[in-house]
Amino acid sequence: DYENHVSYIQFEPDMDKHEEIGKNTVKANLLKPEVWKSAVETANNMLEPSELGTLVFGSALNLLLFSPTYKQGMLNYITEVIKSDKSKSYIFSVSTSAFADEIKQWEEAADNLMFTRMEDNMSLFFSVCRMKEVPFSTEEVKVPISEKQLDKIKEIAHATRSKIIPKLSRI
Structure with missing residues (x-):
């Protein structure tokens, strides 16, 4: 029921930025604020919009x-x-x-x-x-x-x- 309503970000400190590694998964170096922000937005864009936000x-x-x-x-x-x-x-x-x-x-x-x-x-x-x-x-x-x-x-x-x-x- 929640397949298109959940996405994941895996913490990978050896990366420089972030990358999509699956339909609903992003791998990112969350140590860097700009990467954190872009990874969250990428993961958010993988989701079906919800009236709940x-x-x-x-x-x-x-x-x-x-x-x-x-x-x-x-x-x-x-x-x-x-x-x-x-x-x-x-x-x-x-x-x-x-x-x-x-x-x-x-x-x-x-x-x-x-x-x-x-x-x-x-x-x-x-x-x-x-x-x-x-x-x-x-x-x-x-x-x-x-x-x-x-x-x-x-x-x-x-x-x-x-x-x-x-x-x-x-x-």
């Missing part, structure tokens, strides 16, 4: 801050996107275990702010800190996700971090 979901964006060359530029660019680009809706996911001070800049720019935390027993909790112009509950809730699912997510995240962080640290 476009939702851009980016995960683990703190990875972009590991590049000493592009860190400040991406920090500023994403802050500006969060503050000013109302042509799309954005959901960005970051970990605050690295670059917490820098990520505060993104948190302060966001209209809506939500947090998750995990306890040692592999229980995941979710809370809303801020929502623009709508009522919301600040009550923390336990996310109904199994320990097995969380383990799989942690395994994938660890594998990705162990490969990409050393590479980004040299760029």
Whole structure:
């Protein structure tokens, strides 16, 4: 049902720009603000128009801050996107275990702010800190996700971090 309503951008720091690699997939060096912008537009143009608009979901964006060359530029660019680009809706996911001070800049720019935390027993909790112009509950809730699912997510995240962080640290 969603085949023509979802497109993907794969992060590839070894590229200079971006390229379409499939019907609904773009590969791009998201360390460069101008490439980020053009990759998002290319991915958006792959979609059938929707009266709901476009939702851009980016995960683990703190990875972009590991590049000493592009860190400040991406920090500023994403802050500006969060503050000013109302042509799309954005959901960005970051970990605050690295670059917490820098990520505060993104948190302060966001209209809506939500947090998750995990306890040692592999229980995941979710809370809303801020929502623009709508009522919301600040009550923390336990996310109904199994320990097995969380383990799989942690395994994938660890594998990705162990490969990409050393590479980004040299760029």
